[in-house]
Amino acid sequence: MARATVGCKRQEMADNLSADLSCPICIDFFSEPVTLVCGHNFCKDCILATWTQSGQAGGISCPQCRQETGRLEVKANRLLANIVEGFQRLGRPGAAEVPLKCSLHHQELRLFCSDDLELICRACSRSEEHRDHSCTVVKDAYEVCKANSIQLLQNRLKEYRETHTATGLKISKTLEHASCLQDQMVAEFAELQRFLQERERALIQRLKGEAQAVVSQLVANMALISTRCARIEQALEEIQSMRERTQLLKEIKCILQRCDLHSKPVLKTPKLSVGEFNGPLQYTMWKQMLNIISPAPAPLTLDAESASLGLVLSKDHTMVKGRSKLKELPHNRKRFSYYGGVLAQQGFTSGRHYWEIDVENIGEWIVGAAKESVDRHSAVALTMPNGFWVLRLWNGNVYGPQHAVESDCCQNANLKKVGVCLDYERGQVSFYNADDMTHLSTSTDRFTEKIYPFFLPFPKMVLKDNEALKLFHLKL
Incomplete structure (x- = not known):
């Protein structure tokens, strides 16, 4: 309990000392502090800039107590500058930050530009680059910058996560849609294949049936030809075996009639329907496929x-x-x-x-x-x-x-x-x-x-x- 009280008192003393070592104009630690005739202290750049901006030909006054002085007269306060430097070196309890210097003006970076999001010195704040920007002392900018940055990043993170989720859903829908399209394509090609397979089987069946009919007729022709050959061979044997002239002349007519010599040896044989099976088969199937194609070109008429x-x-x-x-x-x-x-x-x-x-x-x-x-x-x-x-x-x-x-x-x-x-x-x-x-x-x-x-x-x-x-x- 006692340690906490002592710690609070130390913190309060540090805060009071920090306020005493701050310029009333820029509300930051003195930089090249100067003392006016009235005894009040300011940063050299701050007081000179204030007097220059006031545009008064005479009667220049102290910004704090309004005591007038007849000329732009300031006196460097080296003791105060040493105290500020020592305090900054020691830092507040628990702090050990090393002051950063501006690479251009070699002054301490005590301001934060909210427009460019960078630390700057007082000289930078009066430059053309930052003159119209919103600049804040570091100790005040820290919490605001941190809160704004966190809020900005959280909002953007939320947007990215929502976009990530939406993209994932879109991927799922795209894959689902592609799957449906694939199923539709497979079904349509399957229907065409089924149609072609059915037509192929029917055509092959007709070809086999017709070929079987032709072969059966040719087999019957062969049997008839064999029978006639046998009759002719028998007649030849009979004629060759006859020795008597009268007997040959008497029986020759009957023998030849049994041979059926008036019938031609070449019989009329059936043929395959080559035109049906060896014609423009693909074109024929394409025409027949129009009955199952959907959608086929619609025969529109104008209104x-x-x-x-x-x-x-x-x-x-x-x-x-x-x-x-x-x-x-x-x-x-x-x-x-x-x-x-x-x-x-x-x-x-x-x-x-x-x-x-x-x-x-x-x-x-x-x-x-x-x-x-x-x-x-x-x-x-x-x-x-x-x-x-x-x-x-x-x-x-x-x-x-x-x-x-x-x-x-x-x-x-x-x-x-x-x-x-x-x-x-x-x-x-x-x-x-x-x-x-x-x-x-x-x-x-x-x-x-x-x-x-x-x-x-x-x-x-x-x-x-x-x-x-x-x-x-x-x-x-």
């Missing part, structure tokens, strides 16, 4: 009621191109009145669907899919937030649904046919080069209403008959 007045449709509604003059038609809320677009008659609310568009003969175009509720009468951007998922050819470049300056499919500017695949449940719209099914881009969203194929041709100034978007219909 005339949604077509802009600046468009003209073919009679079968499978081709659309621009017209030189707007056609006068009754108002229709389904019609695109701002953009020169048109929808397909077919819309989808579930399942997977695929369609292809021939774009070879038109210079610029937009194709894709759109919600049924899209704004058809305003200058809205044809982007995902507005219900459009499109691929476009503009100025010779192909752009994806985000309309970025660069996209993954810009190298496919010479597209002749575009494929669009809609997966309603997965919320995906994918685009392909339909010639080789190279993937161009995919957009993911959440579908809650009917989705329609969307088409928008950009005709040139001089219209040509073949400059049109054409819906591809697979004909076999």
